[in-house]
Every structure is written in C-alpha cells, then in structure tokens.
Amino acid sequence: MVLLNYSLFSSSILLFIVPFLFILISGLHLGKKSSSSPVSKLPRSYPLIGSAFAIFKNRKRRNQWFAELMRDSPTGTFVLHRFFGVRHVLTANPSNVQHILKTKFHLYPKGHTARVNLSDLMGDGIFNADGDNWKFQRQVSGHEFSTRSLRKFVETVVEAELSDRLVPILSKAAAENSVLDLEDILQRFTFDNICKIAFGFDPQYLLPSLPATEFAVAFDNAVRITSERMYSIFPATWKLKRALNIGSEKQLRISVSQVREFAQNIVREKTRELEQKSSLETVDLLSRILSSGHLDEKFVTDMVISFILAGRDTTSAALTWFFWLVSNDSHVEEEILKEIRDKPEISVYDEAKDMVYIQASLCESMRLYPPVPSDTKEAAMDDVLPDGTIVRKGTRVIYLPYAMGRMEGLWGSDWREFKPERWLERDELTGKWSFMNRDPYTYPVFQAGPRICLGKEMAVLQMKRVAAGLLRRFRMVPAGEKEPFYISTLTSKMKGGFPVRIEERKGS
DSSP states (O other), X not given: OHXXXXXXXXXXXXXXXXXXXXXXXXXXXXXXXXXXXXXXXXXXXXXXXXXXXXXXXXXXXXXXXXXXXXXXXXXXXXXXXXXGGOEEEEEOOHHHHHIIIIITGGGXXXXXXXXXXXXXXXXXXXXXXXXXXXXXXXXXXHGGGSHHHHHHIIIIIIHHHIIIIIHHHHHHHHHHTOEEEHHHHHXXXXXXXXXXXXXXXXXXXXXXXXXXXXXXXXXXXXXXXXXXXXXXXXXXHHHHHHHHTOHHHHHHHHHHHHHHHHHHHHHHHHHHHHHHOTTOOOOSHHHHHHHTSOOOHHHHHHHHHHHHXXXXXXXXXXXXXXXXXXXXXXXXXXXXXXXXHHOOSOOHHHHHHHOHHHHHHHHHHHHHSOSSOOEEEEOSSOEEOTTSOEEOTTOEEEEOHHHHTTXXXXXXXXXXXXXXXXXXXXXXXXXXXXXOOOOTTTSTBTBOGGGOOTTHHHHHHHHHHHHHHHHTTEXXXXXXXXXXXXXXXXXXXXXXXXXXXXEEOTTO
C-alpha cells in the first residue's frame, strides 16, 4: 500500500511537471525578441506561469531588480504576475505606503501567507501576529522603551559591552594588523545587548576568545530558509520538501529546533529565577511578560525569538553598512570626527542624543542599505490604492524601503550619493546643524503607522553610541571587495561578511 501511494504521488507530480516543462520551453522561445523589437524593462507575463522567467533570472538580485522595476514604473508600483494567476503588488509610492500602513491599516494585516511561511521559526511572535495577539505583545513590550529604560540601556548595557569587550577586541586586531569580519563582530555585540536588556541574560558572544556561536549559525540558517519560502517561485516545492522532511526543509527543522531550545532555556531560567526570588524587581522585558501570569511557554518563546531577530540582525546590519560607507568617504568621516571632538564632557546618553551628524549619516546609510529591504502585507478585502492600482482580497502587497531609497523622484538626481547633509539644516546665525526627520512613508525603514518599530529610538541611540565610540578611536579599512553585494533574508547582510583591518587613530 505504501508503494502504491508513493507511485500515485509520483505520478501526480509528473503530471504537473511535464506540461510545466513544455510551457517553460515554449515560453523561452516566445520570449525571444527580434533585434527590431522595442525593449521593455518591465517583465513580460505569460499565461499560467506569469513572469516566472524574469523572477528566476533575478532571484539572486531580488532587491536590486525590484528597485529597477519601481524606477521604470510611472507610478512607482508594479503588479508582478506569478504562477496560476497569483498577483503581488510591489510599491515604492509613498501615498500607497501611507494607505496600507496607516489610512487602511485594518485592511492590510500580515495575513495568512506570511503566517504559514514564518510560523515554524517565528510562531506567534509580534512580527508574525495580527489582531488582539499583536496588540497585547505591543502593549507589554512598550514599557521597555521608556526614557528611563533607554538611558539605562545606553549608559550601562551598551557602554559596558562597548568599553569592556568591543573596543579591546578592535585594539588587539589593530595591534596585530589582523583582519576581522566586522559584520560578525557587530552581530555578536548586538546579540549580547538585546539579551541583556530584554532578557536579563548575558550570552557572552563578544568575549575576546570569540566563542563558537552554534545558536547564531542555527538562527542564520533558519532565517535564510524561512526567507526563501517567502520568495519561492513555486511555493508547493518547499511544502512538498517539508512534508517529506528533505533538503532545505529538513535543515530548517533542525535549525529551528536549536533556536527554540536556546530560547526556551532562557525562558525557563528566568521562570526559575522569578520563582526563587519573589521580590525580584521585574526590570527586563522577559520578567514583565512572565509576571503577567497567563502566558504559556511557547508563546513567550515566540516573543523571545522575535526580539532576538529585531535586536541582533537589524541593528548590526545598519551599523555594518554605515561603517563601510564612512570608510569610503573621507568628507563624512571628518565631519563625524569634528562632531565627536566638539562635544563637551556630558553623559554618554546625552552625548548620543546630541550627535546630529552621526544620526544623519546613519539615516542616510539606511536609506541606501535598509536593514529590512521589503515588508509584506495581505489584503483582507478588495481595495484600490491611491495610485489607482486594484488590489483583490488575498493579494500580497509589498512595500520596498530598499527601492524607495533609490527613487529619483523622492531623493533627487543625486540619490546614488552618500550625503548625510540631506538630513540636516544649518542655522544661519550659529552655523550649527539641526536634524530634519523625513516623512515616514517616504522613508519607511522603521515601518510607520500603528506598527512603527517600538525599538526605533533604542536602536538609533545604540548605533550613535557605537559609531561615536569606535570612530573616535579607530579607522575601519575594508580588506575585501571595493563594493560588497547587498543580500537579504528577512534582514539584510553583506555577501561574504565585511572583512576589515583596524587602525588606531593617533592621540585617541
């Protein structure tokens, strides 16, 4: 009976594959253009398979391709046709972004597709939740980002990790003239930070010995494979592999098991700590969640994993690209050093808050290389976007911060330039810079509307403190390619990491 079922299953697969291959071959022939044909930069769509050829061709440069599509579209929006009539709406139009993130927020939840793709790793965590579940997590997490918590985070957690671990590691590398992967170092740094402030737990990943990071490897694998699900050309493929427990889905199952075990151990240890010390002040997020008294272990574990993704991957990605851009622009580097030297002796928290040129440089870096290059919503019912694009119920609507940072209509003809001054205004009397925020729907790096990133201010303060603390003492000299390649899973990375040599500044 097992063999019979397998035979029937195999036959059904073949019944699908054979006509598909026929269509594919025919499409390749039909897709050829004569030398006299006009060339369209927007992809062609074919019956049944949509724009599968263009999607496959650009699968390893998805973000760059999407940016090209947005620049070639008159409205900054494009409807991408996939298999069997499935449509994805891609947009870099600020009016559309405001519509889906704020005006019609209730019509554009994360949706069923995202939950199916992300559930193995993220479970019911805040990034994968909708409705009351999302509201509760947002409410309980919001206490973590009060002014008092932010000051404590910068003056104790970040400062200790910076001075006791990060600076000594870079000083040693400078003395030995060795090459470091700065991306890895920054991921270790931000991982220690988020675990300390959110969970009251120190994983010690940034010790001088740079210990093996089994959890980090498993986490990266899980995030990568989960992201591949989201952009799979034919989603039935990964679902079949999951059912058979083979290939990438088998790897995902193993990696997720390691990630969840790590997160569960954090939750269980904190639970024991609270039971043994009933008077323990609930100063961290995890303590407050557990003290609420009605959350099961799986749900709390989901929240822990979400915070690790937010606190480790996004901040380290932003800092990695920031240091690469600054290392290649002597003008920006000198302006940052001037700001650092001009600051009076004040608390590290106040210093970080007042670093306007560094903040402008970070925002400009994230414009070009956002930590999260795209975000997906799913229409809960039929709708029409402000630019006239028709959206049917169940359609995935994807807004694209990476593409939006490369739109001439939004940033001018010099959009390719790393130019912090576009975020600043100089006072004519004092000559001092002041920072100018941009419309969050033109610059949705931290999302916008009701789901705007709760940790935005915490992330910016952490990055400003790290940027000032490191650039005051060191120069980062890239030791790899002149321009690294921007890749992304759920968050962005540099392909191959960011190898650098560290140089101590004279008199630092």
